[in-house]
Amino acid sequence: xxxxxxxxxxxxxxxxxxxxxxxxxxxxxxxxxxxxxxxxxxxxxxxxxxxxxxxxxxxxxxxxxxxxxxxxxxxxxxxxxxxxxxxxxxxxxxxxxxxxxxxxxxxxxxxxxxxxxxxxxxxxxxxxxxxxxxxxxxxxxxxxxxxxxxxxxxxxxxxxxxxxxxxxxxxxxx
Numbered sequence: 001x002x003x004x005x006x007x008x009x010x011x012x013x014x015x016x017x018x019x020x021x022x023x024x025x026x027x028x029x030x031x032x033x034x035x036x037x038x039x040x041x042x043x044x045x046x047x048x049x050x051x052x053x054x055x056x057x058x059x060x061x062x063x064x065x066x067x068x069x070x071x072x073x074x075x076x077x078x079x080x081x082x083x084x085x086x087x088x089x090x091x092x093x094x095x096x097x098x099x100x101x102x103x104x105x106x107x108x109x110x111x112x113x114x115x116x117x118x119x120x121x122x123x124x125x126x127x128x129x130x131x132x133x134x135x136x137x138x139x140x141x142x143x144x145x146x147x148x149x150x151x152x153x154x155x156x157x158x159x160x161x162x163x164x165x166x167x168x169x170x171x172x173x174x
Contacts, residue, residue: 060095074104076111094128116150
């Protein structure tokens with residue numbers, strides 16, 4: 001049963017048979033080699049490698065509220081309100097704002113983060129970056145001109161323990 005009506009057919013006619021495929025003309029004898037005639041064959045990378053290289057972007061001018069969970073890298077150039085939990089890296093661009101808890105392998109803050117960073121291998125706060133919240137990371141780099149308000153724990157994963165497994169000190173450092 002057809003879902004459309006062919007206006008070119010009469011009630012008792014049948015559609016014309018499709019034309020047979022035409023063969024390509026034979027190649028010229030002794031053609032000159034050229035790069036245009038033999039373009040390089042690009043084979044796609046395996047899916048696992050490509051998924052590790054993907055980056056999701058929340059572009060400037062966008063405001064999104066929700067939750068991000070998954071693998072791959074995330075770049076925030078706009079505004080995002082919600083938690084971010086990725087196996088890859090998180091980059092907060094200059095002029096961007098993220099409100100929520102963050103769990104990522106590496107976190108680079110050039111914009112503004114209002115929330116805690118947990119179990120990151122590396123955190124980098126670049127010039128102009130602002131973090132309001134606690135940071136637990138293996139490595140921490142803070143550039144001149146960056147600002148932060150919160151507690152910081154870093155460098156503790158060298159002994160095989162996770163940063164999140166740390167117990168609070170008996171007496172806080174003042």
